[in-house]
Amino acid sequence: xxxxxxxxxxxxxxxxxxxxxxxxxxxxxxxxxxxxxxxxxxxxxxxxxxxxxxxxxxxxxxxxxxxxxxxxxxxxxxxxxxxxxxxxxxxxxxxxxxxxxxxxxxxxxxxxxxxxxxxxxxxxxxxxxxxxxxxxxxxxxxx
Amino acid sequence: xxxxxxxxxxxxxxxxxxxxxxxxxxxxxxxxxxxxxxxxxxxxxxxxxxxxxxxxxxxxxxxxxxxxxxxxxxxxxxxxxxxxxxxxxxxxxxxxxxxxxxxxxxxxxxxxxxxxxxxxxxxxxxxxxxxxxxxxxxxxxxxxxxxxxxxxxxxxxxxxxxxxxxxxxxxxxxxxxxxxxxxxxxxxxxxxxxxxxxxxxxxxxxxxxxxxxxxxxxxxxxxxxxxxxxxxxxxxxxxxxxxxxxxxxxxxxxxxxxxxxxxxxxxxxxxxxxxxxxxxxxxxxxxxxxxxxxxxxxxxxxxxxxxxxxxxxxxxxxxxxxxxxxxxxxxxxxxxxxxxxxxxxxxxxxxxxxxxxxxxxxxxxxxxxxxxx
Numbered sequence: 001x002x003x004x005x006x007x008x009x010x011x012x013x014x015x016x017x018x019x020x021x022x023x024x025x026x027x028x029x030x031x032x033x034x035x036x037x038x039x040x041x042x043x044x045x046x047x048x049x050x051x052x053x054x055x056x057x058x059x060x061x062x063x064x065x066x067x068x069x070x071x072x073x074x075x076x077x078x079x080x081x082x083x084x085x086x087x088x089x090x091x092x093x094x095x096x097x098x099x100x101x102x103x104x105x106x107x108x109x110x111x112x113x114x115x116x117x118x119x120x121x122x123x124x125x126x127x128x129x130x131x132x133x134x135x136x137x138x139x140x141x142x143x
Numbered sequence: 144x145x146x147x148x149x150x151x152x153x154x155x156x157x158x159x160x161x162x163x164x165x166x167x168x169x170x171x172x173x174x175x176x177x178x179x180x181x182x183x184x185x186x187x188x189x190x191x192x193x194x195x196x197x198x199x200x201x202x203x204x205x206x207x208x209x210x211x212x213x214x215x216x217x218x219x220x221x222x223x224x225x226x227x228x229x230x231x232x233x234x235x236x237x238x239x240x241x242x243x244x245x246x247x248x249x250x251x252x253x254x255x256x257x258x259x260x261x262x263x264x265x266x267x268x269x270x271x272x273x274x275x276x277x278x279x280x281x282x283x284x285x286x287x288x289x290x291x292x293x294x295x296x297x298x299x300x301x302x303x304x305x306x307x308x309x310x311x312x313x314x315x316x317x318x319x320x321x322x323x324x325x326x327x328x329x330x331x332x333x334x335x336x337x338x339x340x341x342x343x344x345x346x347x348x349x350x351x352x353x354x355x356x357x358x359x360x361x362x363x364x365x366x367x368x369x370x371x372x373x374x375x376x377x378x379x380x381x382x383x384x385x386x387x388x389x390x391x392x393x394x395x396x397x398x399x400x401x402x403x404x405x406x407x408x409x410x411x412x413x414x415x416x417x418x419x420x421x422x423x424x425x426x427x428x429x430x431x432x433x434x435x436x437x438x439x440x441x442x443x444x445x446x447x448x449x450x451x452x453x454x455x456x457x458x459x460x461x462x463x464x465x466x467x468x469x470x471x472x473x474x475x476x477x478x479x480x481x482x483x484x485x486x487x488x489x490x491x492x493x494x495x496x497x498x499x500x501x502x503x504x505x506x507x508x509x510x511x512x513x514x515x516x
Contacts, residue, residue: 002361004262007448021267035269044352044467045265047450073269 001029005046013048017056025065025079028129032082036066036074063089080129147408151415152212152224156231158419160205162426163235167194169430170474173358173447176243177457177474180250181259181446182358189249193242200238204231225505239474240456247451261448264355266365274349274372276342280380284338284387291391292331298398299327307401315404316397327398334390341383348375351478352467356447370432374425375477381421389414429476453483460487 003020005013024030036042039057043050057074060066064086067077085093104114173180175190176197184190208231215223250256308326309318320326353368355361392410400406453462454473461483468486469478480487480494 001266001268002264002355002364003267004264004357004445006261006445007263008261024267030268036267037265037269040466041269042265042267044465045355046263047354047462047465047467047470048263049464050466 007048013052014056014059017053018059021056021060022065025076026125026129028079028125028132030076030079031132032076032079034076035072036076038073080125147412148220148224149212149216152216152227153209154415154419156205156208156212156227158422159228159231160201160208160235163239164198164201165426165430166474167197169426169433169476171356171358171433173356174473175246176239177454178243178246178250179447179449179451180246181255183259184250184255187249189245193245196245197238197242200242201235204234204238207231207234221505236458239458243457256446256449260445262357262445263448264357266355266361274369274376276345276349277377277380277383280377280384281338281342281345284380284383285335287384287387287391288331288334288338291394292328294395295328295331295398302327302398307397310397310404310407316401328394330390330394334387337386337390338383341379341386345376345379347469348372348379351375352469352471354471357445358447367432371429374429374432378421378425381425382418385414385417385421388417 001024003017003024005016005020007013009016011019021030021036030036036057037045039054040050043053046053057066057068061068061074065077066074068074101114105111167175170177172185173182175185176193180187180190208227211227211230212223215226302322304322305319306322306326307316307318308320308329309316311317349372351372353364353371355364359367389411392414393407396403396407396410450462451457453465454460457473458479460470460473460479460481462481463483465481465483467481468484468490470481471477472479480490482488482491
């Protein structure tokens with residue numbers, strides 16, 4: 001699964017790396033159990049510092065999205081179909097969502113447009129997932 | 144010096160010049176003469192004229208190389224096989240360094256990267272495009288050398304003592320040593336060593352790093368990576384076979400038919416031709432493998448970042464932030480070392496020592512032309 005990061009962006013590279021992996025999990029492009037490139041392999045493939053990639057993986061690990069063990073390296077630990085999120089995660093996420101919604105509100109984005117965009121984005125993830133799952137069946141519809 | 148060495152030198156010079164000549168067609172179109180440019184600029188007139196100028200200069204370098212060979216051939220036979228090759232390499236490098244400056248200047252003056260969005264791309268999944276080592280070729284090479292060894296073992300009691308260990312360009316024995324396992328089987332041992340080395344290299348190639356760019360379709364990129372690795376890997380296997388045929392045949396001819404100089408010279412010519420065929424087939428197939436670079440006219444949203452500052456002279460890669468020891472060559476086929484990494488510096492020094500040692504040995508050693516066995 002190919003991901004892209006922007007070396008000129010103000011968003012740090014490790015953060016971009018983490019964001020792209022989270023999106024790929026939501027999209028079904030990275031399924032639970034799938035093996036990821038090692039920190040060093042990925043740093044070599046990008047041509048960036050090993051510490052940057054390590055920091056991105058560390059973020060994902062702390063969030064419980066990937067797990068790393070000596071034998072199989074880093075693997076995707078969960079996905080939309082691996083059961084409900086922890087209450088702890090949800091509260092932390094809701095805080096960040098509050099900031100995002102405040103931004104849209106402050107810039108005068110209409111509430112209808114916010115809900116519509118949210119719906120479309122979620123549907124987009126579900127559709128992408130459906131096309132990626134081997135039996136063509138979507139196991140993780142959020143409704 | 145026989146005609147054979149003259150023709151051999153001319154063939155080598157022509158091969159080097161031809162490879163440098165086709166090189167602009169073997170690299171990404173966004174790297175004309177190793178200068179990083181955005182997709183929107185690959186058809187700029189300055190790009191086309193620079194490539195044309197580079198090729199004309201190369202044609203000139205080739206003519207100089209041929210002229211030097213013909214001039215040096217009778218007065219300085221040893222120099223005639225080294226100096227023209229070095230001249231073509233140096234002139235070719237100069238042609239590259241000088242012709243690319245026009246593109247660099249146009250790029251800087253025109254701010255080609257202004258407002259262009261750039262991305263770094265990589266595959267986050269575990270690598271699956273590893274090529275198989277060239278087992279079949281390596282086994283064939285080992286079998287050939289073992290067959291030669293078997294013939295040698297059978298012939299050993301009948302070999303003269305001292306036994307010939309070196310033949311001149313006309314195919315006559317001119318070097319002898321006391322008969323022993325080393326003097327009889329020495330060249331075969333070197334052959335086995337070379338095969339082991341090539342086999343080891345094929346393991347490096349199968350997992351060799353590749354650099355993805357956002358301008359390529361990911362699926363196509365995976366296929367191309369796999370194909371490039373497979374081609375490089377089988378090239379190493381084919382070289383092992385050609386080398387083992389060469390060493391095996393020369394050894395057997397030396398034991399069984401020491402009085403047939405024509406046979407040895409003919410054999411050497413056939414093997415040089417075989418080597419050329421292997422190389423030409425590789426270039427053609429490699430060219431076809433990378434053809435999709437130029438065959439994808441649709442432009443993607445983002446470009447690869449301008450990384451010219453890490454490429455000194457467009458040839459030497461120095462990037463302290465890049466953990467890669469090997470990176471794909473800027474302008475060429477295969478890999479080069481990152482002199483910004485510890486492993487790269489160590490390898491660079493090692494290579495330099497080997498090259499200097501080889502040149503010094505060739506120039507200083509008495510009868511340099513007779514060291515080959």
